[in-house]
Every structure is written in C-alpha cells, then in structure tokens.
Amino acid sequence: MTELETKFARFDTGLSVENDGQIAGYASLFGRVDQGGDVVQAGAYGASLAALKASGRQVKMLWQHDPGQLIGIWDEVREDAKGLWVKGRLLESVAKGREAAALIAAGALDGLSIGYRTKRASKTGKSGRLLQEVELWEVSLVTFPMLPTARLMAKEETPLKMLRDVAAVFEQAGQEMARR
Numbered sequence: 001m002t003e004l005e006t007k008f009a010r011f012d013t014g015l016s017v018e019n020d021g022q023i024a025g026y027a028s029l030f031g032r033v034d035q036g037g038d039v040v041q042a043g044a045y046g047a048s049l050a051a052l053k054a055s056g057r058q059v060k061m062l063w064q065h066d067p068g069q070l071i072g073i074w075d076e077v078r079e080d081a082k083g084l085w086v087k088g089r090l091l092e093s094v095a096k097g098r099e100a101a102a103l104i105a106a107g108a109l110d111g112l113s114i115g116y117r118t119k120r121a122s123k124t125g126k127s128g129r130l131l132q133e134v135e136l137w138e139v140s141l142v143t144f145p146m147l148p149t150a151r152l153m154a155k156e157e158t159p160l161k162m163l164r165d166v167a168a169v170f171e172q173a174g175q176e177m178a179r180r
Contacts (some may be wrong), residue, residue: 004137006065006115009106021090021101027112027139029083035111038121042127047119048136060138061088063096065115067138069099074139084114086139100141111142 031043052058058079063069074088090097120133125138 004115004117006113006140020093021097023072023090024087025085025112026063026083027077027086027114030081037125037130039124039128040083040131041132043079043080044131044134045084045136047133048116049077049079052136059136061090062092062115062138062140063100064111064142065113065138065140069096070094070132071100077125077136077139080111083135084139086112106142109141109143111144114138114141115140 003054028045029039030040030044035038036141059074060067060070061072061074063071070090070091071094072090074086076085076087090101092098092101100109113133114136115138116134118129118131118133118138119135121131124130
C-alpha cells in the first residue's frame, strides 16, 4: 500500500476565517509547480470526491496532518476551474480549533496542506510529477506550506476580534504589572 503523501499550499486568494470559526479557501491550485516539483492536474480530485460522497464519508480537517488532532469539519470540498476549494468550520469546543482560529487571525498560521495517495501520475522531469488522479484523505491547517509565493488571509470578525481584544487586555495588564 502506498504511503500517505502531503502537499502544502499557501495561496494569494487565501484562507479566510469568519464568524463562528468558518473558514474557506483553496487547498490546492491546478497547474502550479510546488517545491517538490509536482503539479496537480485539473480533475485530479474528481473520482476521490465522488467516492467519498457515495460512501457518506468526508475529507477530514486535521491540525498539522496529525490524525489524532481533528480540529474541525470540512462542510464543502469541491473542484472548480482554479483548484480544490474547501469550506468548513473550526470547532470552538476543541482546544486546537480555538488555537488555529487565533493563529490565523494573528497571521501566524497561513497554510493549508492536503493528505492524499497518488492513484495516477506521470513524470515531468528528473523529480517532478503530474498528478492526474489522487485519493484525497484530509486537508490540514499547517505552518509550513510548499508554495512559498502564496498567502492565507484572515478576516477580523466577531470571535477572532474578541480573541485579539482579550490578548491585548492581558498584554496591557502584564505591562502594568511589570512597571510596578
């Protein structure tokens, strides 16, 4: 059995965080060469997404590819002309979900990564591949993506703004205590 592979991405159109921990963005873009020399072909996820839907299963949302750390739910995962688009929600009842929301809002966490198995690929050079069909298992929030020119974005909205405000209050209190 083939090992589970991962592919990191950061995209200019980015990942946004909205009210109630809802997030959306591209987890993969078609036609872009990553640092490993691989390119995902349009349509590469189609069969996998159809099989998941037919079986009633869904792509998992993980923290840093750790299968023991589910942090949310991807409510929608689909291919469009641009790539693999995901929409879901970070679970506030999960500590890592709250942590991820705070890190995204602060601009510290800015990557998405897919966990997959290659079903069909062709060589594109010495080490590169054109991924023609992949079996998608999970999409993770990650620290180090493979597409360095891409970026995630976070919107300052109610829960995230509240977290920043709380952090600012603690920082100010700490500074006042240090002056005493």
